[in-house]
Structure formats: structure tokens, C-alpha cells
Amino acid sequence: MKMRTPAAMIFSLWLAVHGRAHESPIDHVERELEFSVKDGQLLLDYRLRFSDRALLMQVGEMDTNGDGRLSEQETAAYFTAQAAKLAELLKLQIDGHPLALKPTGAARPDIKLTQAYQFCAPLTGLRAGRHAGLFVDGHSRMYPGGYRWRQNADADVKQTRVVPLTEPDPKTTQHPEWLELKFEIIVPE
Amino acid sequence: MICHPPLTPAWFRRCFTHLVGACIAVAVACAGERSDREIIEQLVAEADAGRPTSELVEAAKERGLAAALVAAEFLDEQQPARAQALYEVIGLTANCRRLQPEILRLYQPAAYRVFHTPEGANAQRQLAKGLDWKAWPAALPEAVVRAAPVPTVEWLRKEATDAAPDCDKLRALLKSLGWWFRAYSERTALTAFQEALCALSGNAALTADAPTDIALLHALADAQAVQALDFVLIQSRAHAAEVRAAAVEAMGRLVAPPTREGDLAQTLDAERARALPDFLRLARDENDAAVLGKLATAAESWIAEPRVGQAMLELFKRVDDATTQRNLLFAVSKTRWPQRGAIIQRGLVSPGNGVTGVALEAVTFHPLPELVPAVLALLESQKEAQPNLIDAAGALGDARALPALQRWLAGERNLAVQLKLASALENIPGETSAAALTDLLNRSAEPVLVEQLCRAAGERALPGALPTLCELAKDTTAPVGIRGQAVWALGGYREDAARACLDQLGRTPEKYFPADDASLIPESIEKARLLIVLARWRQGDAAMDSELGRLFALGSPAVQLTCLNALAEIRRDHPVIASALGATDFPVLLGGVRAAGAAAPAKYLPRLRALRASPLIASLSASGLDTWRLPVALENAIHAGEAPESTP
Numbered sequence: 001m002k003m004r005t006p007a008a009m010i011f012s013l014w015l016a017v018h019g020r021a022h023e024s025p026i027d028h029v030e031r032e033l034e035f036s037v038k039d040g041q042l043l044l045d046y047r048l049r050f051s052d053r054a055l056l057m058q059v060g061e062m063d064t065n066g067d068g069r070l071s072e073q074e075t076a077a078y079f080t081a082q083a084a085k086l087a088e089l090l091k092l093q094i095d096g097h098p099l100a101l102k103p104t105g106a107a108r109p110d111i112k113l114t115q116a117y118q119f120c121a122p123l124t125g126l127r128a129g130r131h132a133g134l135f136v137d138g139h140s141r142m143y144p145g146g147y148r149w150r151q152n153a154d155a156d157v158k159q160t161r162v163v164p165l166t167e168p169d170p171k172t173t174q175h176p177e178w179l180e181l182k183f184e185i186i187v188p189e
Numbered sequence: 190m191i192c193h194p195p196l197t198p199a200w201f202r203r204c205f206t207h208l209v210g211a212c213i214a215v216a217v218a219c220a221g222e223r224s225d226r227e228i229i230e231q232l233v234a235e236a237d238a239g240r241p242t243s244e245l246v247e248a249a250k251e252r253g254l255a256a257a258l259v260a261a262e263f264l265d266e267q268q269p270a271r272a273q274a275l276y277e278v279i280g281l282t283a284n285c286r287r288l289q290p291e292i293l294r295l296y297q298p299a300a301y302r303v304f305h306t307p308e309g310a311n312a313q314r315q316l317a318k319g320l321d322w323k324a325w326p327a328a329l330p331e332a333v334v335r336a337a338p339v340p341t342v343e344w345l346r347k348e349a350t351d352a353a354p355d356c357d358k359l360r361a362l363l364k365s366l367g368w369w370f371r372a373y374s375e376r377t378a379l380t381a382f383q384e385a386l387c388a389l390s391g392n393a394a395l396t397a398d399a400p401t402d403i404a405l406l407h408a409l410a411d412a413q414a415v416q417a418l419d420f421v422l423i424q425s426r427a428h429a430a431e432v433r434a435a436a437v438e439a440m441g442r443l444v445a446p447p448t449r450e451g452d453l454a455q456t457l458d459a460e461r462a463r464a465l466p467d468f469l470r471l472a473r474d475e476n477d478a479a480v481l482g483k484l485a486t487a488a489e490s491w492i493a494e495p496r497v498g499q500a501m502l503e504l505f506k507r508v509d510d511a512t513t514q515r516n517l518l519f520a521v522s523k524t525r526w527p528q529r530g531a532i533i534q535r536g537l538v539s540p541g542n543g544v545t546g547v548a549l550e551a552v553t554f555h556p557l558p559e560l561v562p563a564v565l566a567l568l569e570s571q572k573e574a575q576p577n578l579i580d581a582a583g584a585l586g587d588a589r590a591l592p593a594l595q596r597w598l599a600g601e602r603n604l605a606v607q608l609k610l611a612s613a614l615e616n617i618p619g620e621t622s623a624a625a626l627t628d629l630l631n632r633s634a635e636p637v638l639v640e641q642l643c644r645a646a647g648e649r650a651l652p653g654a655l656p657t658l659c660e661l662a663k664d665t666t667a668p669v670g671i672r673g674q675a676v677w678a679l680g681g682y683r684e685d686a687a688r689a690c691l692d693q694l695g696r697t698p699e700k701y702f703p704a705d706d707a708s709l710i711p712e713s714i715e716k717a718r719l720l721i722v723l724a725r726w727r728q729g730d731a732a733m734d735s736e737l738g739r740l741f742a743l744g745s746p747a748v749q750l751t752c753l754n755a756l757a758e759i760r761r762d763h764p765v766i767a768s769a770l771g772a773t774d775f776p777v778l779l780g781g782v783r784a785a786g787a788a789a790p791a792k793y794l795p796r797l798r799a800l801r802a803s804p805l806i807a808s809l810s811a812s813g814l815d816t817w818r819l820p821v822a823l824e825n826a827i828h829a830g831e832a833p834e835s836t837p
Contacts, residue, residue: 025776026746026747026750026776027775052288053809053812053814053815053816055288055296056289056805056808056812056814057805059291059805059808060773060803061773063805066803066804069291109295111251111297113292113296141745143745
């Protein structure tokens, strides 16, 4: 059916959101994340997989001098800015207290067309026992998509470790509007 | 097939199967930690031993073109199973060549070097060494098209001068090339491929073989090799009907006005004029049904040429073949021939075979007054609702169709048909259709239908629908889509009741669209709240001006697109349009261009022109990706801005 008016477009977009349709101008973003603890820091490995169309838009954004080619400076500046923007959008709480995530190292574009970012937050003063963690992904609110929470099945129980509490929900795992993950940090005696 | 009894007991076969499965699973799991070379070496070993390789091919694919370069080292003409598996790896990993070069440079530097630097040609030759083999693995044609354009073009050029070309191999390669071109995947060698294909058309030994000749004609069309038009026109006189059919199809595709957004400047007027005499000759003299079917489809390339319209009208009278008539009516839908009404008229009174249905579809594209009597006659003759007829009646917008449509609506239980009937009523002006729509809105409980009726009510400001819209907008038990649509519809009313309702919603949006309502997804709530502000702004509430800007800035790309579409619909300017034109999110940019073109094209003309000249738009146009016709929207917006009447 052809679209006759912008009103029909609004209508169809509304339906698209409700119907989880994929024929949409909205670019979904798939994400993969993994928490770990090392040297008193909570580490977050955060990978984003964009659509080809979104990658093209990003190339346009990176190409600040508009010459159609990406210099190392342009890409480095882009990924640094993106990491800082993500750090603002990714909210973390431990035992109800907010913890600020900071980008560590350079973001890596990789062969699977993903962008890998690393963040860390200091875990100072955590006593032995279980500590409730909450991760709210503000980026997923802007750019919805499926996600995968990678877990280290071989974590050493004698070391401080992260245990997921959020059960994969088939209704939301495929396309979360706003990703919220609950976990525990277990500090051994 | 002979089935032999098993030589081993069932328990052994089960255990053996599980063991093999476990080995494959372990191999794949381990692949993540192994080098490209180790994966390829294992793949070679498995293939040489006659064992399945699909899991290892998948593992190698994940490694990108670096794995293909390793695979090329192991290609051996004497090991066909191995070569097949290795060419599968090469084909899969080289599919990335379709990506824009800068993306490739950033994410897959190895592939960038092979495809976009002069030294890459040597690597391509390694990847394509199988081209010179006596027998090709089945996976080779697709692999070399993707991975090795330079040696593939060289091979095609060699065949072009060969007195005894290998037609079997050529057909396989041309088929793979066609798929690649049709997906707009070629980035680096389109001209070289076009020229090589043209060179092939000069090889008489090749064109003497009808299946290869047909494959070449298809490939020329797929590659848009318009340089080969003369060859195609000659082939349209071929003795074999199947060759003529392929030539006519290629002719139509080669001279068609560009549909690909990146080619809009390429009008092909001269080529169309050159092909016209042959087209008209065929329309007059051709009798083969297959050729005529292709001819009818090709006609749409001469979108506004009256001579083609006349020829097609005469052809419609001359032939009884339903396929040709249907193809002709499909073509009519896309053209502006003066004879289009006469052709559709004939289709409407056709005895059957689906021709009338296509004619009704053509009416929706060309709702000409002269077609009204025939459509009304069909309406009267049908007892049960006919979807194509409903659409045609709605497109014509003639009030005399209302009795039949209302009669069908009264007895209709199928939602899809109800939606069509509601659309048709919406398009027919007057009080009768307004009353019918209002009545349907007031009594319908079907969410999708109610949502559509809310939109219709808002567009036509149906007086009797206002109380229902107010109720729906405030009904927290109603689906959020309906409530949002009702809110937006209220913005189209000037009555106090509508203002009062929107004020009430706007004072406490959290009461009506609570953020903690588990049944609502956050983005829907955002959109609903935005629509309250938009509707009040639409009614002239100046206080909403800055609030609209604030919500837009906070919104997701989907919410921003909703806002921009609304502005485009009511053709009103707002500062958010300027910010959208600088967006780096595709949907926001798309919405910004559409809104700028609809609301204030002259004001945004410099921005729109700068956008058109940007490398980004060039990349999007050439990408083959779904751009939602952004470049076309951009052209239309610029055109609107350049029109004298749009000057502010």
C-alpha cells in the first residue's frame, strides 16, 4: 500500500514500534556487554553493532573536513567523543549508589563491523558479601535493538566476581526499549 | 536409488553420530582461539578427507578477507572438494566489497587493501586462480565476482576474443554478475564490467549460442550497460523468440528512466529515442506471446511518450493474451500516456483472467473522471466486497459509490477489508461519508481500525467524532497508539472542547501516560507526550513552541521522526527542522528533509543544496541500501524551494 500522506507515515511508524517491525527507517543497534572485576575496578566491555546505513551516517559524521576520506585524526576524535557520550548514557549503581563509568583506552572498530568500547568504575570499600548492581543503558533508549549479556562461566569463586540476576526475557531481549540489567557483585571473605 | 541394510547396530550408529557431532562442536568452539591459517588448514584436511566443512566455512567467514587470502594459498585444481569449500570461504568473506570504501578501510583494512589499492590486484589474481582451471567449482563464479573484479574482467575480455568461448562457464559467471549488479553491490569496477560485457557482445561464436546470448542480454541489463544498446536492438530481430524476448526486456531496462537514486541526473533521453523505432516496430508486428508480455512491461520506460501510449492501446485491442494485457495495465499505472484512460477502460470491461483486477489497480494510480461510470457499474454488479474495487472507488472519490461501499461495510467482518472501506470513505468528500466514518468510529472496537478512523477524523475534522476522540485520548485503558492518534487528531479541531481536552492532557501528561505503566513501552509514552504538545502547538498555543523544542532535543530518533513527520503534514516551520538537517541519525535527517521541503523549502534551500553536495548523500545514493528515498526527497525539497511561489 502506498503512503499517501505524512499522517499515514506517523500511523505506520506507530505501528512499527508496536509491531516490532524491521522495515523501518529507524536503525536498530545490537549490543553485547560483559562485566568483570579486576584490580578493584568494575570493567565493562561494551560492543555495538550498527546497521550498514548507520555506519554510512557515522562515516559522514567522522568526515569533519568533508573530503570523503577518513583520516586517523578524524576517526580517533570520533571514537573518543563517542566513548565520552556513551559514558554519560550508561548509568551504574552499586548498592543504590551511583558509580561513574569512565572510558579506558581507545575504542576499536573490528572486522565484524562492531565498535568495542571499554569502561571502568572503581569499586572502593566493598565489603565481603553480595552487593546489588544495576546497569541502565541510556543508549538503548535512543537506539533500541537486541542485546547479549556475556558472562564468564569460569569465574574464580575466590575472586570478586559479577553474577547476573536479570533473566533473559524473550519479550525484551530481542528488542529492549530501555535496557536495565540487575546483577550482584560477590566479594569473597 | 538402492537402499542397503545397515552394516552396524543402531547403538553404534547413534554413538558414532554423537561423537562426530561433538567433534565438530569442539572444532567450532576452538575456532575462536585459532589463527586464520589453522582454521583453513583444518578445513582443507576435512575437505580432502571427504568430511563436511560447513561449520569450518562459517568459522573462516568470521575472520574476514584475511582468511580468504590464506584460503587462496591452498587452492588446487586437483582437489575439487577442497576448492569448493575454499571458494565458499572466499565468496562469503568477500561479500564485504559491497561496503563503502571508507567503512572497509576502518573496519576491514585487509579487504580495503585488496579492493581499493593498486597492489590489491595481485591478491585478487591469487583469489581467482581457479578461473583458468578446466572445471570450475560451483562456488567459484560468485566468489570471483565478489573477491576479484580485476582478473574476472580480464577473463571476460579473453573470452570476448576467443573463437571458441566456454559458454557454460560464461553463463555461470554472467548469472552471478547479474545478482551482484542487481543488488547495487559493485563499487570499483562497474565501468570495466560494462565494457567487458559489451566486448562479449561482439563475439559471434558466443551470440550464436542462444542460452549464452540470453544470459548476456540479461547481464547487460543488470549492469545497465547502455553502451550495448545497439547490440540489444539487433537482437530484438533475432529468429528465436526467446532471444527476442530477452532483448526486449533488456531494451526496456536499459532505457528506463533511472529509479536508482544515485542516477537521477542520468536521463537516458537519447537512448530512449534511439530505441523507440524498434519498440514501435515490435508493438506493430510481433506476435509471440512471450515477447509481447515483455514488450508490455518495457513500455513503461517511455513514461510520457504518446506514440508508445497509442501503440499500447492498439496492442491491447489486437491481443487476447491475458498476461500481455495485465503487463500492459501494470505499465500504464506508471506512465502518463494520454491514452492511459482508454487502455484502463478496456481493461475494466475485460472478460476475466485477472485483467479487470489490474485495471482497477491502475485506476488508483490514474483516477480519471472518464473511468467513473465503469467503476460504478462494477460496484453495482458485485454483491460482496472486492478489495481492488474498494480502492478504485476511493481513489475516484465519487459520492455515487457511497451506497455500495456502505452496504459492504455493514456486512463486512474482515478487518483488512474494513480498513480498505474506511480509507475509501475517507477519500470521498461530503457529509454522507463524514457521517459514515463518524458512526464507524463511535461503534468500532477494533484497535487498528479505530486508530485509522482517529486519523481520518483529525484530517477531516469530523464534527461528530470530537467527543469520541476526547474520550479515547483520556482513556488510559485504550491502546497507546489509538490514544496518540486521537491526541494528534484533536489538534486539527478549533472547537473549545478540543482545546479543553488537550489542556487537560497537557497539564498532567504523567496521569494519562504514566512512565511506570508496565503495559507501555517508554518510547510510546514519549511519543504520546510529544503529540500532546504538537497538537496544542498546531492549535496555535504559542507556549508550546519552546516545549516542542525541548521534547524534540530529548527524544530518541524515532520520537524526533514522529515530530518532523507531523510538521511536514501540517506544513509548518519550527526551529527543530533546522537542527534535523544537521542530524547524524538517518531517520532524523530523512524527517528533516521532508519537513523542510513541506514547511519552508525556500528558507532551507541553501542547507538543502549543501546537503545534496555532501559526500554523505553521494554515499547513501550509491550504497544500494534502503534510503527511504532520501535523495529523492532532497531533490523534491530543493525543487520546491526553487519554485517562484515558495519565496518567503
